[in-house]
Amino acid sequence: MRINNKVLLAAVMLALTAVTGIFAFCAFQGKYMFAEEPVLNQKQVTLQKVPLAERQRVETELLRDKLPLDAQRRAYDVIKQHTMEADGARFRLADTDRDDIYMALAAFRGDHPEVFWIDLGTSYSYYEEEAAVNMQLHFTESGDALQKDRKALEAAVKKAIAEAPKEANDYDIELFLNDYIAKHCAYDTESEHRHSAYGALVNGGAVCDGYSKAFQLLCKRLGVECTVVEGTSEFNKDEDNGHMWNYVRLGGEWYHTDVTWNDSPNAACEVERYFYLNLTAEEIARDHVISGGYEDRSDNRGNYFNIFVPDCTCEDLNFLRLNCAVIDDPEQDGQILASLIDASRRGQTYCAFLIGEEAPFYTLTKKIADEYAGAWLHGTNRFLDGKPTIAENGSMVTYEDKRVIAFLITYV
Secondary structure: OEOOOHHHHHHHHHHOEEEEEOOOOHHHOOOOOOOOOOOOOOOOOOOOOEEHHHOOOOOOOHHHHHOOOHHHHHHHHHHHHHHHHOOOOEEEEEOOOHHHHHHHHHHHHHHOOOOOOEOOOOOEEEEEOOOEEEEEEOEOOOHHHHHHHHHHHHHHHHHHHHOOOOEEOHHHHHHHHHHHHHHHOEEOOOOOOOOOHHHHHHHOEEOHHHHHHHHHHHHHHOOOOEEEEEEEEOOOOOOOOEEEEEEEEEOOEEEEEOHHHHOOOOOOOHHHHHOOEEEOHHHHOOOEEEOOOHHHHHHHOOOOOOOOOOOOOOOOOOHHHHHOEEEOOOOOOHHHHHHHHHHHHOOOOEEEEEEOOOOOHHHHHHHHHHHHHHHHHHHHHHHHOOOOOEOOOOEEEEEOOOOEEEEEOOEO
C-alpha cells in the first residue's frame, strides 16, 4: 500500500517551525527616512512564454522508450491496446515471461496517468506455457460506468486547463498546477479512487500516487514533460508503505517535485507550498528515498522500482532560490527591504528569505527577530507611503531544516 503519512509530516514540520512576534523597531525608526527605495534584483526565468492555445500535449511514452527489451515493449503495446479498449480481454504474448509483463505494465501505468481503471490489487492473472504468457487484465470498472467516469476525468482536466495562465512558460505552468492541485484536492486515505488522477481531480481526495498522477496528467496535457518517481520517505521507509512524487523536465533539465508534500494541511505560512518544488537529487534525498531499478527490487520489498532515474543536479528553477533573497548580514538590507516592499505591493501574505549557508541559523534568526525585523517592516511602510500599510508588530516563521525565514504580512 502506498501511503504518505501526512499527519506525521505535519507534526515534524511544526516541530521544525518557530513563530516569533511583536518586533522591536524603536531604535531604527529613522534609518530609512531619507534613503532611496532599493531595487529588487529578482532572478529571471529565461524559458519561453507560450500562449495557452498553442500548447501541445506531450505524446511521448517515456517509460516505454526506456524499457530494455523488445519483448517488454511489445507487451506494453498489447497491454495499451487492450486497456484502452477497456474490455479486459484475454491475450497471449509469445517470447515473453512474467518479468517482461511486470515491467511492461509498470511502464504503461507510469506513462498513462489517465488510466485509472486497472485494478491495483490484482492488475492481471496469467499462466505461462512454452515461452509465452496468457494474460487477463483486471479492471475495476467497465462498460457504461467506465465511459461515464472517463468523461468526468476529461471534464476535470479541461476545467483545470481553462484556469491556466493564458500565456506562460513551463515553470509558470508547473507553479500553477502545484497550486491548483493543492486547492482542489485534499489528502484522503478513504476516497474510493485515492490512488488515481480521477480521485484527485474529480473526487477531490487522494493519497500520494493520486496527487502525482494528477500532476503528471495535467503537466503532459499542457506540454510539460513529467513522469512519476517510486520510493519511500524518511517517515515510512521501515514500513510496508511507499511514496510517489514526480520528475519534471524544465528547460532541458530534470527536477524533483512532490506535490503531496507541498500541500501541507497545517502550514504556518504559504511558502511551505513550494518547499518541494524543483529539488535536486541531493536535496530530495534528505527525506525521500528513491527506489532503484527493477533488478534492485528485492532491496525495497519488491514493490517499488523505477524504470527511469534521470540526473537531477540543476538548481536554476528551484522555487526558493528563484524567489527568496539571501540574508548573510542583516546590515546589508537593500534586498531585504526590496523584497518586503515588492511582496506588500503585490498583496502577498508572506515574504520569505533564505539564510546564507555559512550563517549560524539560530543565532542569526534570533538577532533578526530581536533587533531588525521591526525596523524592516517600519521601513517597508515608509516606502509604501500608505499604499498599502502593513502591521509592524507581525510574526516571523523559521524553518531551520530549509534555512528559510518568512515574515507573515498583515495589512491595516
